[in-house]
Amino acid sequence: MSNDMNRHIKIYRNVFIGLLFLTGLTVGASYIHFDVLWVGIALGLAIAFVKGFLVAANFMHLNDEKSFIYLTLCMTVVFFLVLFFMPTLWHNDLLKTPNHIPIQNGEVYKEIDHHGDHH
Amino acid sequence: MKIPYNEELRPDTGLYNAKLGIWLFLASEVMLFGGLFSAYIMLRLSDPNWANYGQSALNVPLATLNTAVLITSSVTMVMSWVSLKLNDLKKYKFYMGLTLLCSFGFLIIKYIEYTSKFDHGLYPSTNNFLAVYFTLTGLHGLHVIGGILVNGYFFGPGIKMWNTEPERFTNRIEVAGLYWHFVDLVWIFLFPALYLL
Numbered sequence: 001m002s003n004d005m006n007r008h009i010k011i012y013r014n015v016f017i018g019l020l021f022l023t024g025l026t027v028g029a030s031y032i033h034f035d036v037l038w039v040g041i042a043l044g045l046a047i048a049f050v051k052g053f054l055v056a057a058n059f060m061h062l063n064d065e066k067s068f069i070y071l072t073l074c075m076t077v078v079f080f081l082v083l084f085f086m087p088t089l090w091h092n093d094l095l096k097t098p099n100h101i102p103i104q105n106g107e108v109y110k111e112i113d114h115h116g117d118h119h
Numbered sequence: 120m121k122i123p124y125n126e127e128l129r130p131d132t133g134l135y136n137a138k139l140g141i142w143l144f145l146a147s148e149v150m151l152f153g154g155l156f157s158a159y160i161m162l163r164l165s166d167p168n169w170a171n172y173g174q175s176a177l178n179v180p181l182a183t184l185n186t187a188v189l190i191t192s193s194v195t196m197v198m199s200w201v202s203l204k205l206n207d208l209k210k211y212k213f214y215m216g217l218t219l220l221c222s223f224g225f226l227i228i229k230y231i232e233y234t235s236k237f238d239h240g241l242y243p244s245t246n247n248f249l250a251v252y253f254t255l256t257g258l259h260g261l262h263v264i265g266g267i268l269v270n271g272y273f274f275g276p277g278i279k280m281w282n283t284e285p286e287r288f289t290n291r292i293e294v295a296g297l298y299w300h301f302v303d304l305v306w307i308f309l310f311p312a313l314y315l316l
Contacts (some may be wrong), residue, residue: 012201016194020181021187027179030315044311051307059300066133069142076146080153083131085162087143 015058020050126286138207145301152305155258159312160283161250172248173241174313178232182314185228186306192221193303196296203289208281213294215274218299222267229260252313259309262302269295 026047057063062073112116124136132139163169199214236242236249243253273288273295280288 002205005205008201009198012194012197016190019190020187023183023190026311028178028182030311041316044316045308048308048311052304055193055300055307059193059276059303060297068132068134068139072142072146080149083150083153084157084160087157088164094283119245 011058015054018054019051022047022054026051121162126284126290127275135290136292140299141297143299148301148305152255152258155251156228156308156312159255162247162251166247168246169248172246174248176241177240177252177314178235179314181228181232181309185225186310188221188224188228191209191302192218193300194227195221196299200289200292202297203285203292206285208278212274215270215292219267219270219274222263222270225263226260226267229256255297255309255313259302259305262305266295266299266302270299274293 026044028045029040029047034041034043062069122136126135128135180287195217199211199218201206202210202214215306233253241249273292277291278288280291289301
C-alpha cells in the first residue's frame with residue numbers, strides 16, 4: 001500500500017508541474033497572432049483538453065476505473081455532443097425547419113415563411 | 120441499521136454507493152455546464168458585434184493566478200485522500216486546510232475581478248459577452264462555495280468519523296475530491312474560453 005501510494009504521490013507531483021506549464025503555455029499561445037482566427041482557438045482548446053485529460057485521468061483516477069463508470073461517462077459524452085451541436089444545427093438550419101407546424105387534429109397550426117414573415 | 124455498500128463494493132457495479140452516486144451527479148453537471156457552453160458558442164457565432172464587447176477588458180493575469188490556485192487546490196485535495204490511505208490524519212488536516220485556503224483564495228480573487236467590473240459599469244446586462252461571463256463564472260463560483268461547505272465539514276465536525284469508521288471517511292474524502300476535481304476541470308475550460316480566445 002505504502003509503495004503504491006508513494007508512486008501515486010510522484011505522479012500527482014508531475015501532473016501538477018505539467019498543469020502549471022500548460023497553463024503558462026495557454027496564456028503564451030493567446031498572445032500569438034494567427035492569420036486564421038480558428039487556429040488560435042483550436043490551439044487554446046487543444047491545450048485545455050490535454051489539461052482536462054491530465055486531471056480526469058490522474059486526480060479523478062479515470063485511468064484505472066470500473067467499467068460501470070466508463071459506461072456512464074460514454075453516455076454522458078453522447079448526450080453532451082447532442083446538446084452541444086443541436087443549437088449549431090438549428091442555427092444553420094441543418095435540421096430543416098418544416099414549412100408548417102401541423103398540430104391540433106392534423107390542421108395546419110402555423111405556416112412558416114422562411115423569409116421572415118409569419119402568417 | 121447499517122447502510123449497505125458504504126465501504127464494501129457492490130458486486131454488480133464494483134463500486135461503493137457514494138462513488139456511483141457522485142459520478143452520476145457529475146454526469147448531470149456536465150450537461151448543465153455543457154448547455155451553457157453551447158449557448159456561449161451560439162451567441163458568439165451569431166453576434167456580429169462580439170468583438171466590441173470588451174473581452175480584452177478581462178484581467179488575464181488575475182485569472183491565470185486563479186487557475187494556478189485552483190490547480191494547487193486539486194493537488195492538495197488528492198493529497199489529503201492519499202494521507203488518509205497512509206493512515207496519517209495529521210497530514211490529512213494539513214492538506215485539507217491548504218485546499219480550503221486555496222478555495223477561499225480563488226473566491227477572493229474572483230471578488231476582486233467582479234468588483235473591478237462593477238466599478239467600471241460593466242454588468243451582466245451590459246452586453247452578451249458579459250452576460251455569458253457572469254453566468255458561467257458565477258455558476259462556477261457557486262460550485263466552489265459548495266465545495267468549501269463540504270470540505271469545511273470534513274475538516275471540522277465531520278472528521279470525527281475517522282475514529283469510528285476510517286474506511287468510510289476515506290471514501291467520503293475520495294468522493295468530495297472527485298467533485299472538487301470536476302470544479303477544477305470546468306475552470307480549465309472556462310479560463311481560455313472566456314479570457315483568452
